[in-house]
Amino acid sequence: MERSVADIREKLEKKEAVVMTAQEISELVDKGEDVRSMDVDVVTTATRAIMSGTYAVLSFPINSPICFKKASKVFLNGVPAHVGPCPNESLGILDVIVFGTAHSILIHNYGAGHLFRELAEGKEIDVDVVTTEDEAIESKIKLEDMPYAKLYATRHTFKNYAAFVNSSDKPVNTIFHATQFSPDMHSATLSGCGEINPVQNDPKMDTIGIGTRVLMNGAEGFVIGEGTRSSPGKPNLTGVADMHKMDAALMGGFKTSAGPECIASWAVAIPVTSQSVLDAILQTDSDIPMVVNDVDKRVMIGSSTYADAWKSTDRAINFNPDACLDCEVCKPIRDCPMEAIQRKDDRILLNRYKCFNCGFCSTVCPGGVFTAELGTLHFEIEGKHQDVPIVLRQSDRKRAEEMAEKLKEKILSGEFKLNEMVERIYP
Structure with a gap:
């Protein structure tokens, strides 16, 4: 099976193409369906993560x-902000x-990441300037008043990432946990959307390359190359x-x-141009290794699969406010x-618009207001x-699946155009 993106684009224009999400493909594989015999033209993928x-x-x-x-x-x-160039x-x-890693000196x-989201929400931002003459200026700005505002990725959409445990005997402060990482390997955190991750579905970069059109935080953008440490x-x-043009809910x-830390989201269409591309698409969470790293020393200590995180688990958090025990200190509020x-x-209220479905609240709430199988x-x-x-979980699989579905709809309607x-x- 060898065909070009132009061939697939022609089928799309004629309304003859079959477009499926990576999740739909994986569900068929898990059911034992012979997906190889199906005429799948485009598979939509996505990831949302730190x-x-x-x-x-x-x-x-x-x-x-x-x-x-x-x-x-x-x-x-x-x-x-860094002035210039x-x-x-x-x-x-x-x-x-x-x-994206910058921290406020005031709040x-x-x-x-919070700043980027608030800009996308249309909120007014405080601007404080110190001039070269050492004068202070205060102003305000909204995104709609910025003639130029581009978001750049230097290292996004890893072909999945890793899980972390703390095998030391001391708690660790780290970007890989919302609170101190408890010692003695009592708990684990993870990142990566497994079978629906874009680069997981095209690991050889046969269809994703320089100039590929993608959705970044819901806005059309382009791949401009390989990332750092790639x-x-x-x-x-x-x-x-x-x-x-970005969707604040995805940031x-x-x-x-x-x-x-900063959250970003990508959705990428994978045209099925060859058997090797299809072979990668047919890999499910059970087939995809998930490296287990020691967060203290940042070394690999074992290997699992993404099935441990995403098979028979909850994508979203279950919320039952009637179970609230009115604790003096509400840990979910404190630690979210x-x-x-x-x-x-x-x-007790849960803002689903803000919620990342990380699941941490379900592990610290004694009353069962928040529950999830992680x-x-x-x-x-x-x-x-x-x-x-x-x-x-530092990846939001629920919204990633929704993004892949939305990209599918955009492709079928002609709103999103595949390009070569x-x-x-990589040569």
């Missing part, structure tokens, strides 16, 4: 009574770069998209015990990485079997 390798380039004017030559420091809602001397225009556990065995992508900040849980009028890691260390419960890459990432 993606630290993110930055925004913003350019906008500021209202100021001061005529300044250049800015030396800029803060957006307290998040530091264009100085815009005496124009009253700021060109800045904001790293605890507020970072660039390799043929462990590929990831760089990309860019316009922030003005955000995620609180960790080492500070806030998205601040999606709050109390109002003596009633799975258990099964692996061996030096011949000894280990069963470690998963307490936190300009150049391969």
Whole structure:
């Protein structure tokens, strides 16, 4: 089976193409269906996760009574921005770069991921500038008033990532947990959307390449190359998209015990151009290794599969507010990485719009207000079997599946056009 993207695009234009989500394919495989005999033309994939390798380039004017030559420091809602590369001397225009890992100097556990989401929500942002003449300027800005706002990925959509445990005898502060990571391998966290992850479905980059059109946070963007620390065995992508068209619900900040991190989402269409591409698509969670790392030393100590995380587990959190015990300190409110849980009028509330479905609330709530089956890691260390419960997921499989379905609908309606890459990432 060899065919071109142009062949598949022609079938799409004639309304003759078969488009399926990666989840739909995997469900058929699990049922024992012979998917190889089906004429599948396009498979839609997606992932939503913490993606630290993110930055925004913003350019906008500021209202100021001061005529300044250049800015030396800029803060957006307290998040530091790097001035330049264009100085815009005496124009009253700021060109800045904001790293996704930047933390606010004003608001605890507020970072660039929160800032990017609030911009996409249309909220007004505080701009604080220190000029080269050491004058202070305060202004406000909305995304709609920024002529240029692009989000760049430097290291996104890993071909899945890893699970983490803490095998040391001391708690560890880390970006891989919402709170301190408890010692002695009592719990595990993980990242990766398994069988529906884009690069997992095209690991040789046969269809994903430079110039491939994708959806980043819901906005059309493009792959611009391989990501940092990418390799043929462990590929990831760089990309860019316009922030003005992004869906705020697919973005955000995620609180960790080492500070806030940045959430990003990708949806990618995989045209089934060859047997090798189809072979990768037919891999299910049970076939996909999930490396288990020691979070303290960042070394591999075992291997599981993504079935431990995503087979027979809950995608979303079950919410039963009537079970609330009115604890003096509500741990779900205190520990929620998205601040999606709050109390109002003596009633516990869950904001589904903010919720990342990480599941951590279900592991700390004594009353069962929040419940979810998150799975258990099964692996061996030096011949000894280990069963470690998963307490936190840093990938949102539920919304990733929804994104893949939405991309499928866009392709079938003609709203999203498949395009051929300009150049391969790996020869």
